[in-house]
Amino acid sequence: xxxxxxxxxxxxxxxxxxxxxxxxxxxxxxxxxxxxxxxxxxxxxxxxxxxxxxxxxxxxxxxxxxxxxxxxxxxxxxxxxxxxxxxxxxxxxxxxxxxxxxxxxxxxxxxxxxxxxxxxxxxxxxxxxxxxxxxxxxxxxxxxxxxxxxxxxxxxxxxxxxxxxxxxxxxxxxxxxxxxxxxxxxxxxxxxxxxxxxxxxxxxxxxxxxxxxxxxxxxxxxxxxxxxxxxxxxxxxxxxxxxxxxxxxxxxxxxxxxxxxxxxxxxxxxxxxxxxxxxxxxxxxxxxxxxxxxxxxxxxxxxx
Numbered sequence: 001x002x003x004x005x006x007x008x009x010x011x012x013x014x015x016x017x018x019x020x021x022x023x024x025x026x027x028x029x030x031x032x033x034x035x036x037x038x039x040x041x042x043x044x045x046x047x048x049x050x051x052x053x054x055x056x057x058x059x060x061x062x063x064x065x066x067x068x069x070x071x072x073x074x075x076x077x078x079x080x081x082x083x084x085x086x087x088x089x090x091x092x093x094x095x096x097x098x099x100x101x102x103x104x105x106x107x108x109x110x111x112x113x114x115x116x117x118x119x120x121x122x123x124x125x126x127x128x129x130x131x132x133x134x135x136x137x138x139x140x141x142x143x144x145x146x147x148x149x150x151x152x153x154x155x156x157x158x159x160x161x162x163x164x165x166x167x168x169x170x171x172x173x174x175x176x177x178x179x180x181x182x183x184x185x186x187x188x189x190x191x192x193x194x195x196x197x198x199x200x201x202x203x204x205x206x207x208x209x210x211x212x213x214x215x216x217x218x219x220x221x222x223x224x225x226x227x228x229x230x231x232x233x234x235x236x237x238x239x240x241x242x243x244x245x246x247x248x249x250x251x252x253x254x255x256x257x258x259x260x261x262x263x264x265x266x267x268x269x270x271x272x273x274x275x276x277x278x279x280x281x282x283x284x285x286x287x288x289x290x291x292x293x294x295x296x297x298x299x300x301x302x303x304x
Contacts (some may be wrong), residue, residue, distance in 0.1 A: 144213065
């Protein structure tokens with residue numbers, strides 16, 4: 001089965017639940033590193049270059065979750081997880097991803113304890129999607145985790161060593177070995193100002209999302225897909241959360257992210273009714289040690 005184009009999209013509808021978690025609690029809320037540690041480093045597995053983390057929920061549920069910058073909350077796929085949680089009655093979470101098809105619905109459980117090695121999290125919301133297993137073709141990938149951890153830590157991903165490091169975001173500093181690129185967080189996603197150079201005569205300026213949940217290189221959404229008809233071949237690029245993704249496949253001359261220039265980039269172009277933006281996925285990101293610090297607003301790139 002062809003690998004998924006995009007394992008998940010932003011769970012924007014879950015933003016409203018942030019306020020629910022702000023009540024007082026006898027323990028810390030959110031993710032944190034024990035005070036005795038300055039950082040936590042662990043090895044991770046990969047599937048189609050995606051980062052898969054070992055996660056324990058409520059001390060008894062052991063799962064492998066894909067680290068996805070396009071995802072706000074921890075989401076599990078599969079009806080087998082329903083028996084482990086007490087869900088909020090009357091609260092149904094709706095979200096969608098790329099591809100044709102309707103939205104997907106999930107159930108929400110609050111106040112969960114989650115751990116990733118020595119990284120601990122209290123009062124963590126978990127969404128269970130019982131009727132669709134997005135990761136049916138992936139062995140031992142049970143869901144996704146995203147913004148909940150990126151909001152608290154500077155995260156360094158080393159694809160060569162398959163290591164991930166978590167540091168407290170506010171006290172972390174980017175090493176001079178990295179090329180620094182400013183990011184801004186919009187709807188829980190890390191965005192960069194970028195320049196996509198197709199040819200010497202055509203340049204496209206747009207927002208670009210750093211997307212650790214995509215197996216592709218560069219993906220461009222455009223409201224004018226007809227302008228790309230002479231540059232590539234129209235075909236099925238892969239499968240998204242909501243079904244097949246169709247568009248043009250081509251190679252762009254270079255992708256410019258401030259001081260970082262990436263040449264000859266495999267690119268997919270898809271049509272969107274209202275978007276003109278891009279994303280860069282693990283087909284490119286696998287070639288770099290990547291640092292993301294949402295709190296201080298920077299990304300760091302170092303050739304792996």
